[in-house]
Amino acid sequence: MEKNAYLTDAPILAQPFMAEFSAAAGASILFFGIVRQLSHGKHCHYLEYEAYEPMAVEQIESLKSEALQKWPLEQVTILHRLGRIYPGEIAVAIDVRSAHRDDAYQASRFLIEQIKHQVPIWKKEYFEDGTCAWGGCETTQSPETFDSNQWQWSRERELANELF
Amino acid sequence: MNAVLPKIKVTVLFFAVLKDATGLKRLEIELERPQTCGQILRGLSDQFVNLSGLLQHCRLAVNGAFVDPSRVLAGGDELALLPPVSGG
Numbered sequence: 001m002e003k004n005a006y007l008t009d010a011p012i013l014a015q016p017f018m019a020e021f022s023a024a025a026g027a028s029i030l031f032f033g034i035v036r037q038l039s040h041g042k043h044c045h046y047l048e049y050e051a052y053e054p055m056a057v058e059q060i061e062s063l064k065s066e067a068l069q070k071w072p073l074e075q076v077t078i079l080h081r082l083g084r085i086y087p088g089e090i091a092v093a094i095d096v097r098s099a100h101r102d103d104a105y106q107a108s109r110f111l112i113e114q115i116k117h118q119v120p121i122w123k124k125e126y127f128e129d130g131t132c133a134w135g136g137c138e139t140t141q142s143p144e145t146f147d148s149n150q151w152q153w154s155r156e157r158e159l160a161n162e163l164f
Numbered sequence: 165m166n167a168v169l170p171k172i173k174v175t176v177l178f179f180a181v182l183k184d185a186t187g188l189k190r191l192e193i194e195l196e197r198p199q200t201c202g203q204i205l206r207g208l209s210d211q212f213v214n215l216s217g218l219l220q221h222c223r224l225a226v227n228g229a230f231v232d233p234s235r236v237l238a239g240g241d242e243l244a245l246l247p248p249v250s251g252g
Binding site for chain 1: 225246251
């Protein structure tokens, strides 16, 4: 079931996102993040997502507001899965509609990148060989191979220097 | 003269790899005197040896907002330790 407007324990279905279009929005960019079977050379059996839910909701709400301020958008819908999810299923859906396509393309990209790097949601990958690993952790990936989160690692190094 | 000060109760939340490392989702702590988040982390790394090497990669949030380690905790605060995120 949907826990709130942005997080859900239930499978995210593609069809409802394509149900209704308004005449004001000439562009609709629908992004689905799908669980990939091959992850770091291993076959994924399933994932489990968990979140710091109140903060995740606030962060997604804030990102949505930021997108609405940056671009003239007609509508923004964001839904992220929690719990167990299998390869081929939708992990996140981002639907951005605007009068013209440039704004929708840019806002869609902005939102998925920010969600991946900012929002307190974590995945644990369970592989077919029986092993498992938390995504985004040094225990499974070295910072050097963590290219999409470079800024985050450097920020964390700063924090670490302040701490210890 | 020496009034007994009420203890400061704070909650620490563990997520993802930190939850597995400690075996805890949350921990209630009573402080004798105000402490910063950084001081709390040092205490936790002494208490949970499995956390060593993990805490330095965490961002910190108090009551749902990102904070620096210098933030002083007040009674009722909820300190969340956030390892590198991996949603999306």
